[in-house]
Structure formats: C-alpha cells, structure tokens
Amino acid sequence: MKLENLEKTPELKARKRVGRGPGSGMGKTSTHGENGQKSRSGVSIKPWFQGGQSPLYQRIPKRGFSNKRFATRFAIINLSDLDGFKDGEEVTLEVLKERGIVKKELSGLKVLAGGELKNKVTIKANRFSSAAVTKIESKGGKAEVI
Numbered sequence: 075m076k077l078e079n080l081e082k083t084p085e086l087k088a089r090k091r092v093g094r095g096p097g098s099g100m101g102k103t104s105t106h107g108e109n110g111q112k113s114r115s116g117v118s119i120k121p122w123f124q125g126g127q128s129p130l131y132q133r134i135p136k137r138g139f140s141n142k143r144f145a146t147r148f149a150i151i152n153l154s155d156l157d158g159f160k161d162g163e164e165v166t167l168e169v170l171k172e173r174g175i176v177k178k179e180l181s182g183l184k185v186l187a188g189g190e191l192k193n194k195v196t197i198k199a200n201r202f203s204s205a206a207v208t209k210i211e212s213k214g215g216k217a218e219v220i
Contacts, residue, residue: 090105092104092105146181146182147180147181148180148181148182148183148184148200148201149167149170149176149177149178149179149180149182149183149184150183150184150186151170151175151176151183151184151185151186152185152186152187152188152189153185153186153187153188153189153190153191153206153209153210154188154189154190155175155189156191156193156195156197157192157193158173159193159195160193160195161193161194161195162194162195162196163193163195163196164195164196164198165195165196165197165198166198167179167182167183167198167199170183181200182199182200182201182220183199183200183201184199184200184201184202184203185197185199185201185202185203185206185210185217186203186205186206187203187205187206187208187209190209191209191210191213191215192213193213193215194213194214194215195210195215196215196216196218197210197215197216197217197218198218198220199217199218199219199220200219200220201219202217202219
C-alpha cells in the first residue's frame with residue numbers, strides 16, 4: 075500500500091448540541107427562533123400592511139382639486155325659529171342677526187319647514203324649501219326670494 079493509493083476519508087463534523095443552556099449560544103429556542111406574527115391562530119395580515127409604519131398611501135402627497143372650499147353655504151333657519159315675530163312683520167337676514175337667531179351670514183339665508191309658523195309674516199331669504207313656502211302661504215304670509 076502506497077500513500078497515493080489511500081482513499082480520502084470523509085471529514086467527521088461534530089454534532090451540534092442544541093438546547094444545553096444559554097452559555098452554549100444555542101439554548102432556549104434551540105436554534106428554531108421565536109414564534110412570529112403568523113404563528114398564532116386566526117392571523118390575517120392584509121397585503122398592504124407594512125409592519126406598523128405609516129402606509130404608502132398616507133406618506134405620498136395628496137393631489138387633485140376639491141371644490142368644497144368654494145361651495146355656497148347658507149345660514150339655515152326653521153319656521154319654528156320665527157315664533158317671536160308679530161303679524162305683518164318683515165323677516166330679513168339682518169333682523170335675524172340682530173336678534174341672535176342667526177350667528178353668521180355666510181352666503182345668504184335658507185328657510186326650512188321644520189316646526190309650525192304661528193304668525194302671518196313676510197320672509198325675505200335667498201332660498202326656501204317647497205314645504206316651507208306652502209306653510210308660509212297657508213298662514214297668509216309671503217315668501218320672497220332675494
């Protein structure tokens with residue numbers, strides 16, 4: 075037997091001894107790691123979930139145009155708010171503001187049919203609901219559109 079005729083013996087690697095305490099560096103979970111989010115029953119992680127950081131749709135700037143800033147907003151009153159007026163009196167936005175019934179003028183005044191009108195009054199406003207007009211005229215008053 076000569077040296078060149080010898081077969082190479084496979085290298086024997088020592089078996090990894092796991093679960094033998096914290097000093098070995100392979101204790102506790104025995105190199106299997108800890109249970110993650112998906113190890114619990116009933117877990118459903120949405121495809122857009124990004125691990126708790128702010129999602130992309132919130133981080134990117136908003137684009138486009140909204141017409142909401144330019145919308146016409148009216149000061150709204152109901153017919154029940156006009157109980158303090160006497161027969162034949164004229165109701166305008168300025169009078170309502172003086173009496174404290176309307177706080178802000180906004181783009182004008184709109185009258186809705188909530189409640190009952192007790193007196194015969196003339197109301198001058200920018201808008202009326204159709205039910206409000208019929209209630210005002212049934213009492214003998216006038217609904218004038220400015």
